[in-house]
Amino acid sequence: MKTIRNTLVVMDVKQPESMILNKAKLIASFTQSHLHLLVCNKKNDESVHLQAVVNSLRQEGFSVSAEQAWEHCEYRTIIAVQQMQGCGLVIKQHRPDNPLLKTFLPSEDWKLLRFCPCPVLIVKSSTPWSGGAILAAIDAGNCDVSHRVLHTGIVGHGHDIARMVGGTLHLISAHPCAQQLAADPVYQIKESIHSLYLEHCKALQAEFKIEDAQLHIEEGPADSLIPEIARQLEVALCVIGSVARRGLSAALIGNTAETVLDSLDCDVLVLKPDDIITHLEELAAPPTNAVLDQAIHSWPYSHSPEPDIWSAPQAAIPAQQGYGEALSPGVAAQPAGLKIR
Structure with a gap:
């Protein structure tokens, strides 16, 4: 999280802006990241409204730019701007x-989670993160190298955010019932399943100093257990991983991150394994094959923050002028920091 230098904030003019802007300002204050505001709209000109928001944020000391764009559909527009x-x-x-409608077609949020090459924060609640519970959800039953890397990233992001906001980190992993795994003798007893999952969580628990009372390993499907525990703990943010499911299975059931998204009442931060991010970046990359600065991505993940960075909020970096001044041919000049495509 702390390595992010540029954050894309997708604004919906039909929804209250304070909820998403408050979370964006919180992250920018601690990461020193630049905020790039985006309105996905091909019809109405939102330049006046966007510029007003930009001016307000700059007066608060944030570095901000903005644009209005449209590339066939919302999630494609977001990914195109994220790459650019x-x-x-x-x-x-x-x-x-x-x-x-969602029974037959995946939602725009689902498609964004599936194809976006970088972490996605879905804001669902106005509840402030400060002093709240942060829930990191993993699948401890998958312990291959790629999943271990993903698990470390999930818990590490949760750990950093909990430190950032003075909150409490909780770790959850759901495990299947014994009957579902009866063919394997190791899984024939419920206690054996719980012990196995607990063993896989111990390393993460020790590394991130998670108390036993904040470790939740329970029987049940993840897509129902995670929202249930989140409600019990009154979680402010849930951090979860996504392995982008494709094909018919994706059309029918999505993946855990997507299905959990609809059931959670809190904000949701979704991460992907390194190899999936690399693949999605290749798919989303423009034809020019431009090489993006790897420093802007929070992967490979390092959760060892410098003490002086995380001890207190830092002042936002000075506002950058001239972002997005290049306009498409035939488009009237816009105020500094605004680009209409």
Whole structure:
């Protein structure tokens, strides 16, 4: 999280802006990152409103730029701008979907989680993170190298955010019931399953100094257990991993991050394994094959913050002028810091 230098904030003019802007300002204050505001709209000109938001944020000391863009659909627009601006984090406010329509078609939020090459923060609640519970959700049953890297990233991000806001980090892993795994003798007794998952969590628990009372290993499907524990703990943010499921299975059931997203009442930060991020970056890269600055991404993950960085909020870096001044041919000049595409 602390390595992010450029954050994309997707604004929805049909929803209250204070909720997403408060979370964006919190992250920018601690990471010293630049905020790039985006409105995905091909019809109405939102330049006046965008410029007003930019001016307000700059008066508060934040480095901000903005643009209005459209590339076929919302999630494609977001990814295109994320790639062009080199953003290491996307922040988007959740938009409730029609349940019947989503039965047949994945929502825009689902598609963004599936294809975005960088971490995505979905803002669902106005509840402040300060002093709250942060829940890191992993699948301790998958302990291959790629999953261990992902688990470390998930818990590490949760650890850093908990330190950042003075909150409490909790770790959860759901495990299947014994009947589902009866073919394997190791899994025939419920206590054996719990012990195995606990053993896999011990290293993370020790590394990030998680108390036993803050470790939750319980039986049940992850997509129902995680929201249940989150509600019990009144969680402010849930950090979860996503392995982008493809094909028919994706169309029918999505993946855990996507299905949990609809059930959680709190904000959700979604991460992906390193190899998936690399693959998605290749798919999303522009035809020019421009090489993005790897420093803007929070992967490979390092959770060892410098004490002076995380001990207190830092002043935002000075506002950068001239962001997004290049306009498409035939488009009227916009105020500094605003680009309409």
